[in-house]
Amino acid sequence: MKFEPKKVRNFVVAGQSGTGKTSLCDLMLFKAKAVDRLGSVDNKTSISDYTADEQEKRSSIYAAHLTCSWKDMQFFITDTPGYGEFVGEVISGFRASDAALIAVDGVNGIEFGTARAWKFSNDFKIPRFFFVNRLDREQADFYKVLDELQEAYGKTVAIPLTIPKGKEADLSGVIDVLSDEEPPAEYKQIVEKYRSQLMDTAVESDDKLMERYLAGEEISAEEIKQGLHDAIRSGALVPVFAGSAAKDIGVEEVMDDIVNLIQTPLERYRVSADGTDIIPKEDGDAAAFVFKSVTDPFIGQMVYFRVLTGVFKANSDVINLTTGGKEHIGQMMILNGKTQIPVEEASPGCICAVAKLKTTKTGDTLGTSAECKAMSPMIFPAPVMAYAISAVKSGEEDKIMQGFAKLCGNDPTLRLERDKETHQVLLKGMGEQHLLMSVHRLKDIAKTEVHLHAPKVPYRETITGKGEGSYRHKKQSGGHGQFAEVHLRVESNPDGYEFVNAIVGGAIPKNFIPAVEKGVQEAMERGPLAGCLVEKMKVTVYDGKFHEVDSSEMAFKIAARMAFRDAMAKAKPVLMEPIMSARIMIPDAYTGEISGTINHKRGRILGMNAEEGLECIEAEVPYSEMLKFATELRSITQGKGSFEMSFARYEVVGQAVANEIIAKFQAENTEE
Numbered sequence: 001m002k003f004e005p006k007k008v009r010n011f012v013v014a015g016q017s018g019t020g021k022t023s024l025c026d027l028m029l030f031k032a033k034a035v036d037r038l039g040s041v042d043n044k045t046s047i048s049d050y051t052a053d054e055q056e057k058r059s060s061i062y063a064a065h066l067t068c069s070w071k072d073m074q075f076f077i078t079d080t081p082g083y084g085e086f087v088g089e090v091i092s093g094f095r096a097s098d099a100a101l102i103a104v105d106g107v108n109g110i111e112f113g114t115a116r117a118w119k120f121s122n123d124f125k126i127p128r129f130f131f132v133n134r135l136d137r138e139q140a141d142f143y144k145v146l147d148e149l150q151e152a153y154g155k156t157v158a159i160p161l162t163i164p165k166g167k168e169a170d171l172s173g174v175i176d177v178l179s180d181e182e183p184p185a186e187y188k189q190i191v192e193k194y195r196s197q198l199m200d201t202a203v204e205s206d207d208k209l210m211e212r213y214l215a216g217e218e219i220s221a222e223e224i225k226q227g228l229h230d231a232i233r234s235g236a237l238v239p240v241f242a243g244s245a246a247k248d249i250g251v252e253e254v255m256d257d258i259v260n261l262i263q264t265p266l267e268r269y270r271v272s273a274d275g276t277d278i279i280p281k282e283d284g285d286a287a288a289f290v291f292k293s294v295t296d297p298f299i300g301q302m303v304y305f306r307v308l309t310g311v312f313k314a315n316s317d318v319i320n321l322t323t324g325g326k327e328h329i330g331q332m333m334i335l336n337g338k339t340q341i342p343v344e345e346a347s348p349g350c351i352c353a354v355a356k357l358k359t360t361k362t363g364d365t366l367g368t369s370a371e372c373k374a375m376s377p378m379i380f381p382a383p384v385m386a387y388a389i390s391a392v393k394s395g396e397e398d399k400i401m402q403g404f405a406k407l408c409g410n411d412p413t414l415r416l417e418r419d420k421e422t423h424q425v426l427l428k429g430m431g432e433q434h435l436l437m438s439v440h441r442l443k444d445i446a447k448t449e450v451h452l453h454a455p456k457v458p459y460r461e462t463i464t465g466k467g468e469g470s471y472r473h474k475k476q477s478g479g480h481g482q483f484a485e486v487h488l489r490v491e492s493n494p495d496g497y498e499f500v501n502a503i504v505g506g507a508i509p510k511n512f513i514p515a516v517e518k519g520v521q522e523a524m525e526r527g528p529l530a531g532c533l534v535e536k537m538k539v540t541v542y543d544g545k546f547h548e549v550d551s552s553e554m555a556f557k558i559a560a561r562m563a564f565r566d567a568m569a570k571a572k573p574v575l576m577e578p579i580m581s582a583r584i585m586i587p588d589a590y591t592g593e594i595s596g597t598i599n600h601k602r603g604r605i606l607g608m609n610a611e612e613g614l615e616c617i618e619a620e621v622p623y624s625e626m627l628k629f630a631t632e633l634r635s636i637t638q639g640k641g642s643f644e645m646s647f648a649r650y651e652v653v654g655q656a657v658a659n660e661i662i663a664k665f666q667a668e669n670t671e672e
């Protein structure tokens, strides 16, 4: 099987969860006769949602790669999950594609998933088009959704290529705005309106065409097509289609226009990591971007790549341009859900899987010649939720680590980290479902289980005043005694930790000073209030005593540790907590409730603005209050909101809250 790049169309299907993306993909495969039976999400027979977990959930978790031929063209389709927590799959799906089909619900209109798909199309510089789906449902209203799209993305940008015939249960078909010569009388006016808007857009991209158009000359269908193609490619036009995947309405029109109007893989320019353009060619040196890797329980590690330029051949040697390593490609497969179809050659636009590469991982570029350029890796959002994990069966810690290492290698939004401050092992990801799913996967691939706990908050301690403390360590236990005395001062120092030796006249001999500092640093690892890291202070040793025979490094370390505690208690110690900067994207209707929730969480709202059809709240909230926010936001907004957060700084905890934390710590530590 070989593909001519001019006849390949590669696009990603993205948008809010439940807008019918997978149903649309199943229908496209069926119409293109890539399968003999129409797959269905609801009946657990979808070609795209083929994993047991997806069938159970009746919703996509992983991006699925599909392929079919339609009117002499080969489609490579990536169906992505709409559920916000699986965003990693969406990002790699966009990286692999030349255009985005954004599914929008005919009742709900713009939702978070719509805005996100729009943003990714911008980030990846790919043209997009909307499919307003589920128009057969009660209260579905194409024109209301169209208004929203035009409001958010531009009146002259979002223009229908098809409009619905009938509505809700009486939806009976669509009218093709450009080519339906005789639309039913009641639609004539509206068709004329959009047709003339499309004509304006089509001729705008070409001055000569524009002149002829204005002079009233005939413009050929081919010229209009080219004009629309260029306008879509530049983003000046984002066509809107109407339909219903469930009723098979408006889908063929979309498929035909994908063939007619969307850019070919040869028109998809990219920029390499060193800033030079990668201009795709039909043959010659080949390069492909590895956008994903998967651990298959039977085959082992599989990597998925998208050919950027040139032709790859099965059973050939290639170079990993990112690492410089050599690899051998054995069998190459294109994918239709779980079906793998071997191919001899892969050309621009193809999405292929290969097994058993030695060191290649997600984000690398493969090439047939060292002359080819590597692309930069993808950027994924930072995790927004964490669980502390522990082994269910002790002794399986290594197995757990290895299992998670594999999962993290395949999922760039998942991380396993040891927290230096709380000493917990944290599994971090994009939300509760994402983390639970990963733990479930661990059971599959490593046959081991973990307990999940709420993570401890890495509080810190510091002082707001100044204090002096001293301690004499003296012990006589048989032979040698132990003796050391340390006097020191602590004072607040916003710049960080500083240690000053102000001893004059040898009260503590120089060679013991490092031991004194060591003692101070040890004391700072476990503060007196709640056992947290102590920071931001200047510590000055100004006096002490020693004994010729009985003093030792150990004795000075102990004395310094105790003197430090004494001084800190007198210097107005306070507890500090991590504060997160959060950006919360929600539909307007939830602004009130989310603002209330933020206030309730001791958060501060810094600003609110409308962004791409959604409300964006910028806020700062203590980390301890955000541990479960991913889950709360989901339940408040019914999955229509999303957020990202990053560490901002430490701040002093208010007295009442601090007292609770300290009391809890002390109770736990006396129990021990």
Ligand SMILES: Nc1nc2c(ncn2[C@@H]2O[C@H](COP(=O)(O)OP(=O)(O)OP(=O)(O)O)[C@@H](O)[C@H]2O)c(=O)[nH]1
Residues within 6 Å of the ligand: 015, 016, 017, 018, 019, 020, 021, 022, 023, 024, 041, 042, 058, 059, 060, 061, 080, 081, 082, 083, 103, 133, 134, 135, 136, 137, 243, 244, 245, 246, 247
């Ligand atoms: N009434 C109606 N229901 C539809 C239509 N298209 C899909 N559905 C139903 O909507 C539900 C969600 O469809 P999916 O195809 O799984 O939606 P999705 O966008 O892939 O969702 P995620 O995978 O969660 O992102 C299913 O129950 C479908 O049967 C439609 O045109 N009309």
Ligand SMILES: [Mg+2]
Residues within 6 Å of the ligand: 021, 022, 023, 049, 059, 060, 079, 080, 081, 082
């Ligand atoms: Mg889906």
